[in-house]
Amino acid sequence: MVNVIGLGYIGLPTAMMLASHGVEVIGTDYNKELVATLNAGKMTFKEKGIDELFQEAVAAGIKFTTEYQVTDTYIVSVPTPYDKFSKKVDACYVVAAVKDVMKVCPKGATVVIESTVSPGTIEKYVRPVIEANGFTIGEDLNLVHAPERIIPGNMVYELLHNNRTIGADDRAIGEKIKELYASFCQGEIVVTDIKTAEMTKVVENTFRAVNIAFANELAKICRHDNMDVYEIIRICNMHPRVNILQPGPGVGGHCISVDPWFLVGDYPSLAKVIDESMKTNDGMPDFVLNRIYEIMKEKGMTDISRVGLYGLTYKENVDDMRESPTLQLLESQERHLATGLKVYDPFIEKDVVANQYHNLDKFLAAVDFVVIMVKHNEIKENMDKLAGKVVLDCHNICKLPGVYHI
Ligand SMILES: NC(=O)c1ccc[n+]([C@@H]2O[C@H](COP(=O)([O-])OP(=O)(O)OC[C@H]3O[C@@H](n4cnc5c(N)ncnc54)[C@H](O)[C@@H]3O)[C@@H](O)[C@H]2O)c1
Incomplete structure (x- = not known):
């Protein structure tokens, strides 16, 4: 069973995709109102094809709760804003979620960080939380990074068709999580190390930002x-x-x-x-x-x-x-x-x-x-x-x- 932590724009569609492709899924969010809305059978945001996916996931047995679950796989998809002064990633939501996962997670589990983070964030902020809870990463707990690339407006299609990146310390664990995502993802899934996966996701969005800025600068020159x-x-x-x-x-x-x-x-x-x-x-x-x-x-x-x-x-x-x-x-x-x-x-x-x-x-x-x-x-x-x-x-x-x- 997969416990998806954070049921926002990314976590919820991911949870629903997994559920509608035969994976047992429980979605957890600490926002009680959001969980109550989902449990009342209502989707929480608008998006092409999302209502149909929601119905499929519900029919397949997806559950929504505010409680963290005892299970073997966690996918953490919580916000990662940046600090307005230092510009650095603010990992506080990821750290808080991983701390809560640690309270319930059994030995042998895999924690997948799906949130976008800057290179080195998992090393600096997530590993210490896991180790402080008595787990030895690679021995009694596995850590994976699986950043998400989908674009709002076309997320259902892109979840199914985009290529993905999985970062893991251990190739075999990376391959295991690749198999999980391959339950619905028809794109190519590349397995690499965690820091490379962190960097690729940030670089992809940076490429877009720089190219948009170039067009904006041209607009200013032309004006x-x-x-x-x-x-x-x-x-x-x-x-x-x-x-x-x-x-x-x-x-x-x-x-x-x-x-x-x-x-x-x-x-x-x-x-x-x-x-x-x-x-x-x-x-x-x-x-x-x-x-x-x-x-x-x-x-x-x-x-x-x-x-x-x-x-x-x-x-x-x-x-x-x-x-x-x-x-x-x-x-x-x-x-x-x-x-x-x-x-x-x-x-x-x-x-x-x-x-x-x-x-x-x-x-x-x-x-x-x-x-x-x-x-x-x-x-x-x-x-x-x-x-x-x-x-x-x-x-x-x-x-x-x-x-x-x-
Ligand atoms: N929105 C996008 O287009 C997009 C695309 C690719 C990647 N991402 C990345 O995905 C991650 C999630 O983004 P999002 O847009 O889904 O955010 P969001 O704000 O829509 O959803 C996050 C959810 O996590 C919940 N949450 C936060 N901390 C929690 C905790 N400790 N326990 C349980 N629930 C918790 C919140 O209540 C919220 O519902 C971010 O790192 C973001 O950068 C977003």
């Missing part, structure tokens, strides 16, 4: 000298060895806006390009805010409350708002003492910010200037409703005449 960044990227990408990403209003989520900081925190004198890239991406919401003020001035608009931000989530067609560019922009706007921007997101039902709308038509009726912060399908399908409005399109998806870009 400065009145060039069309999208046309330039389109033409450059016709070169056989060039593949530039698209600029945007910033980077959010729990991965690309977080994990590269781990390398800056751990290697401050070496990770220079990464540091600058993260600052570039983090500066984009402010860049968008300045564009809003510039366009308002050009249009003779003075009332910020007639400006609306479309989208609150960190990316399209998901309900995850963590580190979202819109939230960063609103925080920045408050710092500038300018309040009143209106906000709407079809995926966010609860009131989370001031002046928030829950209906597209009502939102559009309340504003003259729309900033497309997130390219949800909803706005793509309703572009004609923006006719006659001032539009700042941060994703180059609106083909109406007179649209502004970042």
Whole structure:
């Protein structure tokens, strides 16, 4: 039986995938409300195909509880934020979860850390916790790292099809855990050592962050000298060895806006390009805010409350708002003492910010200037409703005449 610890965006789908592929699974989360929701037969977040997977997992007998289980395999999938000052990984959730696993775990068990951590984190923070509990790693307890690569918005497909990495001290243990993931994963599963697995996961997200920053920097250069960044990227990408990403209003989520900081925190004198890239991406919401003020001035608009931000989530067609560019922009706007921007997101039902709308038509009726912060399908399908409005399109998806870009 597998006890999955942490039933969030990663732990829950992983637990459900295992269960729906014949593995006995109990999911544990210390959030009582979350566990009660799951036990009431309701999914806790929206995602393509997730409700069907939930039903399959329930039918296959998955259980949800707040209690840690006595079993032979644990998968720990708890948050790993970064410390805002040191930029280093904050391993406190992983350490707390492993400490609780130690209270119930029998000799011979395998503890799989699925949370993303910087290279050396498991050595520095997890091994000591296990050893302090009297276990000798490799003899009476096995330690594995199995980082996750899935993208919210397409996680069910990617869980099934992505290649994976397993890091283990002992090849045989790595192969055993590979077999467990292979119960559902059709991709290639590479077995390596723990530190290599830690580093690959962080490097993958860093690669994305640096490339996004490059596109964002191009957008700033082109804005400065009145060039069309999208046309330039389109033409450059016709070169056989060039593949530039698209600029945007910033980077959010729990991965690309977080994990590269781990390398800056751990290697401050070496990770220079990464540091600058993260600052570039983090500066984009402010860049968008300045564009809003510039366009308002050009249009003779003075009332910020007639400006609306479309989208609150960190990316399209998901309900995850963590580190979202819109939230960063609103925080920045408050710092500038300018309040009143209106906000709407079809995926966010609860009131989370001031002046928030829950209906597209009502939102559009309340504003003259729309900033497309997130390219949800909803706005793509309703572009004609923006006719006659001032539009700042941060994703180059609106083909109406007179649209502004970042
Ligand atoms: N969200 C993503 O897109 C994504 C993608 C790849 C990897 N990751 C990594 O996966 C890990 C988990 O991220 P997430 O997005 O699922 O986080 P999350 O915040 O959605 O979920 C974490 C869950 O863990 C629970 N939890 C925390 N500490 C606990 C403990 N000691 N015992 C029991 N439950 C506990 C929380 O209540 C929460 O429900 C992170 O390291 C993240 O970097 C995330």
